[in-house]
Amino acid sequence: MDRRSFIKLLGTAAVGGAAGKASQAQASPPPPMKDLAAARKTTSICPYCAVGCGLLVYTDRASGKIIHIEGDPEHPINRGTLCAKGSGLYQMAVNPARMTKVLHREPHSDKWEEKSWDWALERIAELVQQTRDNSFEATNTQGQRVMRTTAMAHLGSAALDNEECWLLQAMMRSLGLVYIEHQARI
Numbered sequence: 001m002d003r004r005s006f007i008k009l010l011g012t013a014a015v016g017g018a019a020g021k022a023s024q025a026q027a028s029p030p031p032p033m034k035d036l037a038a039a040r041k042t043t044s045i046c047p048y049c050a051v052g053c054g055l056l057v058y059t060d061r062a063s064g065k066i067i068h069i070e071g072d073p074e075h076p077i078n079r080g081t082l083c084a085k086g087s088g089l090y091q092m093a094v095n096p097a098r099m100t101k102v103l104h105r106e107p108h109s110d111k112w113e114e115k116s117w118d119w120a121l122e123r124i125a126e127l128v129q130q131t132r133d134n135s136f137e138a139t140n141t142q143g144q145r146v147m148r149t150t151a152m153a154h155l156g157s158a159a160l161d162n163e164e165c166w167l168l169q170a171m172m173r174s175l176g177l178v179y180i181e182h183q184a185r186i
């Protein structure tokens with residue numbers, strides 16, 4: 001196989017793989033219009049950023065469960081539109097492809113094991129402390145006080161709301177992290 005065919009094959013495999021993943025992760029389709037027409041409709045505000053886009057939230061009257069969320073066309077800020085975060089509000093919570101259990105793979109193992117959330121939090125805390133203790137610098141090479149670790153970084157998620165972002169900033173800065181970034185800026 002020549003180089004051109006090899007690259008073409010790789011490209012086809014990559015596109016096929018990505019399409020496969022996308023279809024696996026696909027959330028349930030929106031409910032039929034008749035269900036939406038019968039649902040209770042309430043207004044709300046997207047929690048994810050300070051733009052404050054207006055939402056319409058549809059709740060099934062019998063079960064009391066939310067069945068759909070969309071942009072509010074009468075809201076003066078977004079006039080029915082939503083960005084990717086806002087559009088995914090419902091699918092982030094109600095999605096059969098969403099992982100709900102902790103899976104852990106030991107180094108060099110070929111198996112994933114199910115663990116509890118308590119186990120995961122303990123393990124994360126243990127590794128954070130160990131890394132920070134081993135890398136913390138009180139002063140830099142010029143003797144200036146820096147109180148930092150450059151061995152860890154934190155990446156924020158677009159699904160975090162303002163309050164979660166504030167709490168994470170406060171926690172990461174108090175640990176001495178300097179590499180703090182947000183997915184939306186990358």
Ligand code: SF4
Nearest residue numbers: 046049052053083086
């Ligand atoms: S829909 Fe997007 S732009 Fe609007 S408030 Fe939510 S996150 Fe911000």
